[in-house]
Amino acid sequence: MNFWSLRCCVLCVLCASVLNAFSLDREAFTFTNYDLKIQIEPDQHRLGARGKITLRNDSSSSQKIAVLQISSSLDWRSIKAGDKPLQFVTQPYTSDIDHTGALSEAIVTLPDSVPPKSTIELDIAYEGVILLDATRLTRIGAPEARANSSDWDQISAKFTAVRGAGYVAWYPMATDVANLSEGDSMFEVLGKWKAREATSRMEVSFTTPTVPGDVTPAVTLCGGNEVHGVTTGGSTKFPWSQCSYQPLGLCVPAFIVADYGVVDRPAITVYHLPERAVAAEAYADAAEKTSALVTEWFGTSRRKAETADMGDPDVAPFESGSLLLTPLTTDSKLAGLVAAHQMAHASFSSPRPWIDEGLAHFAQALYLEHEKGRQAALDYMGLHRSAFSEAEKRNATTPKSEDEVNRSLVNTTSEELYRSKSMYVWWMLRDMIGESALKKALGAYRPEQDKEPSYMPRLIAAQTQRDLEWFFDDWVYRDRGLPDFKVESAFPRKTMTDTYMITVTVDNLGTAGAEVPVAVKFSGGEVTKRLEVRGKNKAVIRVEIPSAPQEIVVNDGSVPESDVTNNTFKIEMADTSK
Numbered sequence: 171m172n173f174w175s176l177r178c179c180v181l182c183v184l185c186a187s188v189l190n191a192f193s194l195d196r197e198a199f200t201f202t203n204y205d206l207k208i209q210i211e212p213d214q215h216r217l218g219a220r221g222k223i224t225l226r227n228d229s230s231s232s233q234k235i236a237v238l239q240i241s242s243s244l245d246w247r248s249i250k251a252g253d254k255p256l257q258f259v260t261q262p263y264t265s266d267i268d269h270t271g272a273l274s275e276a277i278v279t280l281p282d283s284v285p286p287k288s289t290i291e292l293d294i295a296y297e298g299v300i301l302l303d304a305t306r307l308t309r310i311g312a313p314e315a316r317a318n319s320s321d322w323d324q325i326s327a328k329f330t331a332v333r334g335a336g337y338v339a340w341y342p343m344a345t346d347v348a349n350l351s352e353g354d355s356m357f358e359v360l361g362k363w364k365a366r367e368a369t370s371r372m373e374v375s376f377t378t379p380t381v382p383g384d385v386t387p388a389v390t391l392c393g394g395n396e397v398h399g400v401t402t403g404g405s406t407k408f409p410w411s412q413c414s415y416q417p418l419g420l421c422v423p424a425f426i427v428a429d430y431g432v433v434d435r436p437a438i439t440v441y442h443l444p445e446r447a448v449a450a451e452a453y454a455d456a457a458e459k460t461s462a463l464v465t466e467w468f469g470t471s472r473r474k475a476e477t478a479d480m481g482d483p484d485v486a487p488f489e490s491g492s493l494l495l496t497p498l499t500t501d502s503k504l505a506g507l508v509a510a511h512q513m514a515h516a517s518f519s520s521p522r523p524w525i526d527e528g529l530a531h532f533a534q535a536l537y538l539e540h541e542k543g544r545q546a547a548l549d550y551m552g553l554h555r556s557a558f559s560e561a562e563k564r565n566a567t568t569p570k571s572e573d574e575v576n577r578s579l580v581n582t583t584s585e586e587l588y589r590s591k592s593m594y595v596w597w598m599l600r601d602m603i604g605e606s607a608l609k610k611a612l613g614a615y616r617p618e619q620d621k622e623p624s625y626m627p628r629l630i631a632a633q634t635q636r637d638l639e640w641f642f643d644d645w646v647y648r649d650r651g652l653p654d655f656k657v658e659s660a661f662p663r664k665t666m667t668d669t670y671m672i673t674v675t676v677d678n679l680g681t682a683g684a685e686v687p688v689a690v691k692f693s694g695g696e697v698t699k700r701l702e703v704r705g706k707n708k709a710v711i712r713v714e715i716p717s718a719p720q721e722i723v724v725n726d727g728s729v730p731e732s733d734v735t736n737n738t739f740k741i742e743m744a745d746t747s748k
């Protein structure tokens with residue numbers, strides 16, 4: 171037993187009663203700064219970390235205790251303030267925020283109370299292994315294979331890839347219990363942590379074992395602004411990487427170590443496993459093919475896109491900053507769809523997730539429309555709809571005004587909303603104000619000038635005569651749920667010129683308004699007009715068609731709706747023509 175673990179055990183016994191006497195405020199401190207040096211030893215599945223972290227007391231009372239959490243497979247080695255070792259006890263803390271389903275929690279007695287808004291800098295050291303571990307998923311009944319392709323993080327000689335908050339606590343965090351079997355608990359705890367950390371900064375350097383001069387070392391990648399290289403010392407090579415996240419935003423810091431080959435093109439670098447060189451070239455080709463469309467919408471590329479091959483074809487892609495981790499595919503259509511997202515990020519960035527991610531998903535829909543037509547894009551967006559419509563339904567049963575604001579696109583930390591719902595919002599805006607107006611608004615966007623939630627909506631409003639205030643209010647500033655359209659009535663009438671005029675009344679039973687396509691079908695064709703229907707309101711439109719109307723369909727799928735079973739209206743015409 172080494173000094174630290176002995177000391178911790180003793181302290182545990184002494185402090186157990188004290189710890190129970192008061193409850194810990196795990197969310198008192200925001201970790202405003204990380205400066206970490208990480209040594210990775212793939213052969214031993216091992217990680218050793220030392221560095222400095224800065225904690226700011228964001229609670230309203232002075233804090234004498236700080237809580238630091240790392241993955242349960244890692245151990246605390248030392249915690250100091252200045253040169254002074256601090257007393258701390260460690261305890262396992264059950265939480266699904268880590269893949270192991272638990273954290274190693276250090277409860278640190280600070281040298282002095284830290285008053286509200288004040289900071290303290292700590293020197294820390296911890297180490298341990300990161301093995302494939304899907305405990306948090308298997309213990310709630312997930313089949314092992316599925317759990318492992320979801321929680322794939324591990325350090326191993328063959329392939330190392332480890333994601334941060336929400337997957338593996340490889341850097342210190344402090345959160346309340348997240349429980350996957352309790353509704354939104356995980357999402358809320360993680361969302362709160364990310365929101366607290368959004369303006370924090372992180373600098374991490376990674377080193378891997380030195381290799382002899384004639385051996386090509388593994389490549390280390392991370393999602394931040396990264397520099398990596400190999401220093402040669404005599405006949406030995408020292409591989410290293412330096413990563414910087416300034417600020418973190420909603421990014422999840424991650425690192426990868428693998429024996430990658432490289433396909434390097436002007437706009438993109440693709441790192442691939444040795445056996446996937448062909449797929450890497452195909453992906454780079456697909457990325458280059460999206461560039462005309464992406465440039466037209468989002469401007470020229472501001473930084474080079476980076477893609478890293480995940481190997482296992484069953485794992486879901488993951489983004490960390492500028493780095494996309496994805497299984498490389500030789501399916502060029504699928505590659506194009508993934509690349510459109512990544513290339514949009516390379517051209518356009520925003521500190522606001524609903525803009526940053528929403529537009530990158532919108533780029534995917536634009537790509538599909540460009541390749542296969544509007545219906546292909548709507549089908550793709552439909553796959554995303556289920557992601558957020560459940561959440562919206564739950565929300566609708568307990569509407570609270572503060573929830574409307576908290577869950578709004580400008581405030582939400584929910585991926586379903588700032589990715590999937592936001593994609594629809596951009597699509598609806600394009601349909602409402604037209605392509606060239608929206609492109610101009612995006613062209614005028616400067617991330618450094620985005621100081622208020624209304625900045626982007628104002629840029630859009632400046633490009634159109636239309637009043638969009640209601641739309642932004644229902645979809646962006648507030649979460650008013652989804653519309654629910656229904657054709658209330660339709661009255662056809664034959665005109666003097668033998669055409670038909672049909673008057674259609676559309677009722678919106680939902681609380682969010684939208685402009686929705688209304689298609690009137692007749693034998694041999696259809697005519698589509700667009701109609702603005704505010705929440706809990708009705709609107710009327712008259713449509714002229716060449717022959718007798720048969721059916722009316724409201725919404726082609728471009729507006730997300732809570733109930734699409736009431737969107738078709740059959741017209742029974744009395745036969746007056748013969």
Ligand SMILES: [Zn+2]
Pocket residue numbers: 489511515526527530
């Ligand atoms: Zn993205």
